[in-house]
Amino acid sequence: xxxxxxxxxxxxxxxxxxxxxxxxxxxxxxxxxxxxxxxxxxxxxxxxxxxxxxxxxxxxxxxxxxxxxxxxxxxxxxxxxxxxxxxxxxxxxxxxxxxxxxxxxxxxxxxxxxxxxxxxxxxxxxxxxxxxxxxxxxxxxxxxxxxxxxxxxxxxxxxxxxxxxxxxxxx
Amino acid sequence: xxxxxxxxxxxxxxxxxxxxxxxxxxxxxxxxxxxxxxxxxxxxxxxxxxxxxxxxxxxxxxxxxxxxxxxxxxxxxxxxxxxxxxxxxxxxxxxxxxxxxx
Numbered sequence: 001x002x003x004x005x006x007x008x009x010x011x012x013x014x015x016x017x018x019x020x021x022x023x024x025x026x027x028x029x030x031x032x033x034x035x036x037x038x039x040x041x042x043x044x045x046x047x048x049x050x051x052x053x054x055x056x057x058x059x060x061x062x063x064x065x066x067x068x069x070x071x072x073x074x075x076x077x078x079x080x081x082x083x084x085x086x087x088x089x090x091x092x093x094x095x096x097x098x099x100x101x102x103x104x105x106x107x108x109x110x111x112x113x114x115x116x117x118x119x120x121x122x123x124x125x126x127x128x129x130x131x132x133x134x135x136x137x138x139x140x141x142x143x144x145x146x147x148x149x150x151x152x153x154x155x156x157x158x159x160x161x162x163x164x165x166x167x168x169x170x171x
Numbered sequence: 172x173x174x175x176x177x178x179x180x181x182x183x184x185x186x187x188x189x190x191x192x193x194x195x196x197x198x199x200x201x202x203x204x205x206x207x208x209x210x211x212x213x214x215x216x217x218x219x220x221x222x223x224x225x226x227x228x229x230x231x232x233x234x235x236x237x238x239x240x241x242x243x244x245x246x247x248x249x250x251x252x253x254x255x256x257x258x259x260x261x262x263x264x265x266x267x268x269x270x271x272x273x
Binding site for chain 1 (some may be wrong): 174175176178180182183186188189191192194199207209210213220221224227228229235236239240241244254255
């Protein structure tokens with residue numbers, strides 16, 4: 001067993017445990033903290049895949065910005081516990097897990113049926129070069145300049161929209 | 172060099188996606204449902220980054236960058252909508268958001 005497989009197992013187990021704990025905890029704040037742990041494990045997996053830029057952006061944008069926004073809203077809204085609502089919904093929960101199992105089986109069938117690794121010839125050097133800030137920044141500012149500007153415009157629209165929605169007083 | 176076949180990452184991503192689907196279906200708190208959607212987006216991102224790295228080109232990672240941008244915009248607007256609903260109904264339980272049924 002070498003280090004790559006060992007790190008993959010550690011990060012994958014951490015991500016899956018955090019995800020399962022996230023959807024089963026009753027307190028939304030604890031769910032948010034487990035989601036942050038999941039994002040950190042994913043950042044580790046991205047580093048394992050030689051995607052340095054995406055790993056850092058994952059921590060800065062997701063764990064840093066988006067989850068802080070979620071935690072702010074969670075703590076701003078004073079909520080009652082979810083426990084009393086879920087208590088008499090046992091058949092619905094079993095049905096939900098059943099639906100999720102069907103989705104999982106479909107995706108796994110596609111993965112193993114299509115044999116994705118057959119046409120791949122992974123080269124370490126090109127893989128490392130493709131994940132650097134330099135390469136991604138160069139691509140973003142040359143070939144993908146229009147989507148990049150559109151993303152900026154989308155963020156502006158979202159900012160204005162969020163401001164208008166949160167300010168408006170519903171009757 | 173690459174000791175892990177790409178199927179490991181794809182299966183991990185599929186399992187995370189299924190956990191996200193389960194979370195969306197069993198949770199009743201709108202903010203937690205939003206967090207489960209973020210989990211599903213992240214599992215899709217993991218697939219994109221895995222293929223990008225194994226193919227050795229950066230297009231998949233650029234796509235992940237745009238997915239993160241859209242996720243940030245979606246979180247901002249979605250949380251603003253949740254705050255507006257909270258002002259109106261004083262809770263964020265989606266079972267009680269049935270005003271469209273009238």
